Amino acid sequence: MDLPSWADDKLGTMKRAALWLVTVVGEGNVFTKEDVKAAFPGVSQADRRVRDLRDHGWQIDTNREDASLGQHEQRFVRQGEPVWEPGKGSRPSTSITQTQRREVLARDGHFCRSCGIVPGQTYAGTYETAQLDIARRVVKRPDGTEGTELVTECNRCRVGGRGKPTDLAVLLAAVEGLGSLERKMLTEWIAEDRREFSTVERIWADYRTLPEESRAQVRRVLAPPAG
Structure with missing residues (x-):
């Protein structure tokens, strides 16, 4: 089946960006923000629409995930959901309400679940302070289905994103395999929601x-x- 043209301005910017990555950049190759600007001249927030693809299972690495990349480089690693197809990549699946945001922040303890930093805290070795955001995490459930769940992450971890779904069945199996002492230790960490x-x-x-x-x-x- 032939893909639509990424240059078709009747498509949304995110769909065009996805098609551009697939047909122009190609999996495994590197691109920059300047490449995005050149491909979509006059289109506001085109780079943001590229980042939005991570919410649909696309793996796009920065130098946080791939040390060989320069500060302004990104690598298109793996295609996710074909957002250009009818019914895919729709706006409702990417919209987070303020109520949802407050609820997720509260249940996550108001700190980044990936690195543990709290809002306003300075990243080690920098003058940059953390801000919290809500990220979408694709989770593969024990029954084999996949779903998108919300989690609190800081601006650094949010930008990095996660390419592969979290396999909950694998994690649960690892928990089941723990010895009694390890289970007790893990239970205490979970109860405190922290580890010293x-x-x-x-x-x-x-x-x-x-x-x-x-x-x-x-x-x-x-x-x-x-x-």
Whole structure:
């Protein structure tokens, strides 16, 4: 079946952007915001419509997910829902009311469920403060069906998005496989909706973020004395 033309201005911008990615950019290839502007001259918020495709299962990575990308580059990794088809990518499925927003923020504890940051908190190593937004997460349920659920994420995690659906059946199976001590520990974390990390875990997390020269210094401190 032939695809509609991405240049057809009778289609909505998001549908045109999806077709442009498929037919011009191609899966696995890189594009920039300037490429989007050049493809859709005079179209306001064309880049935002590209981002909206993530809500329909499209995987579009930034340098947060793919370290090989530049700051202004994105990679079209995988096509999601064919939003140009009748009944797909409709506005009702992407609209979040203020009531829904308040409800989701309240049940999620008013912090980012991906990284734990709270609104107004400064990201480590920057002067940028976090803002909370509502993201859509595609969840594959134990019965095999897929649905879109709402979750609180900060502006950084929201932009990154998630390419693959969360497989709830796999997670539940992993929970079932836990030993009694691990189940007790997980139950306590869930009840508190937080986890206190040990000193060594915090050191490990900091170590992972260091450049190699600094990582080498840590390894030298840990190395047993000669002789």
